[in-house]
Amino acid sequence: MVQVKMEEKRETKIVLTEPLSIRDSDASYKAPNLMQRILSLFKNVRPGSDLTRFQLPPLFNLPKSQLQCYGESVYCTASDLLSKCNNGESPVDRLISVVAWCISTTRPVTFGVAPYNPILGETHHVSKGNLNVLLEQISHHPPVTALHATDEKENIEMIWCQRPDPKFNGTSVEAKVYGKRQLKLLNHGETYEMNCPHLLLKIFPVIGADWAGKVTIRCLETSLVAELSYKSNSSFLGIGGNHRVIKGKILDSSSLKVLYEVDGHWDRTVKLKDTNNGQARVIYDAKEVMSDLQTPILKDTEGVWQTESAHVWGELSQAILSKDWEKAREAKLKVEERQRELMTERESKGETWISKHFVVSNDKEGWQCSPIHKTVLDAPIIAL
Template structure:
């Protein structure tokens, strides 16, 4: 079996210990020379003012993959679904997909805010901002999360943010991840099941969002549902990797009939629309109540519909001449060039800020472009081993090895775990046994009528008997 160093050398002609392309030597050293005390405690730090402080870096910087070619792997997969294709571990990031979907909760304060707002339109604005913020962490995150093993779980409790979450990999083929989060104060329940379809289109990989997300604001007896936009990673074969989100997201308030329609705009020929999100909130009679606009990588605002339309008309006149000039300079290229957009969101006078993205830690560029929230997701502090289920992602040896910078061990462990999973599936088939989920049950979403995985409860009772041995 070829190890990661040999793979890297073979496809790039470079040594695997070279620093990441585009990252200064100083930044690279800063990422490596982090506090030794944090390293001994896996990055965790003591409590401060009664609130636990989580680690802000990983034990080791990322493995350089910027010039690795995967054409030899993907050239036969154009137009096909990629869930059954084994990818080199160099293209992963040290998180399970169960941990990745937990990043929906990074901006939980928006849900807490929605619970306090007396007006249904204001609540929809907060929910819409939360839906956009849920994909914000994907900006520049070109690494692939590890596919969860069947029966794998992930638990996250954040007392400072006021929630706890449990997720479980409930199906392997097709891969389905179910999650359930709840407010510690009893204000909301947030749940769903996700099964993205990945397809390779020659120069890009597209993730089609499958699955419904449901939010219940218990105090207001309101239920919202929506699905995520499409996500595309460009320049898989040639050029700099970059991410685009596009498609229409409809957030429905099943209690009032209000609807928020958000359009994640495709990049366009010159990148003018890159990262832009525009939409509106309408009531059950289809009257527009407000317009929402911004960028999913930056911030979201709301404004009165009439003010928005007046602004757009004046803006259209100013842009017409500029567009004609740009058409004259259009060029074609083999790579999908990422437009060099310098502008921030142009705020319309009279707008109200709904959400603004948090800044990333200074060492993020050499640590998989993780946010502060993502940095702590695989943290295993002293004492957690006695509390977590043995199926928790934090105990996966391949992810732990990759996080620690040991790519050879990570690759070996990943192959071992996958082979163990295949052997267990064969044993079940031989004995005519069916897989049984532990914390979620297959059912119907009562608000959409679609198939969904519903949390059956009991995880936080800490009864971990009869859990599968998957690691």
């Protein structure tokens, strides 16, 4: 059962929904007549097409924004993996904990439905314990998202800047995610840089969704590196196979010596084997980390920004949850038309949109973002 919490604010609903968890996504989020509708959706899309401007009808939308999905991957966990990262006694211990935390940001994807494409300047601001998380959509075309999170008690900071690039390949959609994520353990003077896997949506011969690709986690101050590979070893017809596999290694890049081997399933357990003595242990248990995730609560209605995802899309989210598709279509159209009006107004005045929370640049190395403020303030939305 999907939990929904709503408040009225300036004639617009603020809708908070149950976070996506490690279990297969709730049936309420699945579009009816799935295969038939998907084929009709892509019948006029050519292979190789860029899907960043592709607009899904509300029937294919999750009742939440992509910003909320990114945020949930950081603040929706049942155990505090970030504290474990900070409390590791040695650089190797800390890297192992960072690997476990990185895996925890991977969540199952429901094929056939997708979150809303965030509007320019949209934000998502949530607190979980001492961790305050802020996301902002810093570009609409192409879609680029920035994240800043701080935990002053643990002295931890996160900075992300990433750009999904979905393309239709005829029998599948592959969404490569460009950009980097940084996790800073300031007490130890360590910065860990990492990328994230790509999303693969298969349409033929059997529909399905999974994460794939290589993830590298590198500590900039040491020579320690973790190399992870996400893959789904399914048969041609999708029957059997080994799904949601993760394999990899932790090595000292200065000597190229492999210290540990990583093996398991990111939606179940992941083990670490010491290459010196062959001893193995579980470093990540998805059931433990992702159990009993609760819908966030609204602590301060007046403190919610007009740009907050739950505010911007509140009317649409409620219509989707109520399966009122006509109202959903109208609500989505209202948001889109308002964005076109604002863009036209800026162009007529010769104005350029500027991020409120990040210094943004786009150069040969790609999109870069730097938080304007040193720390993220407490949020009016609280994750439980």
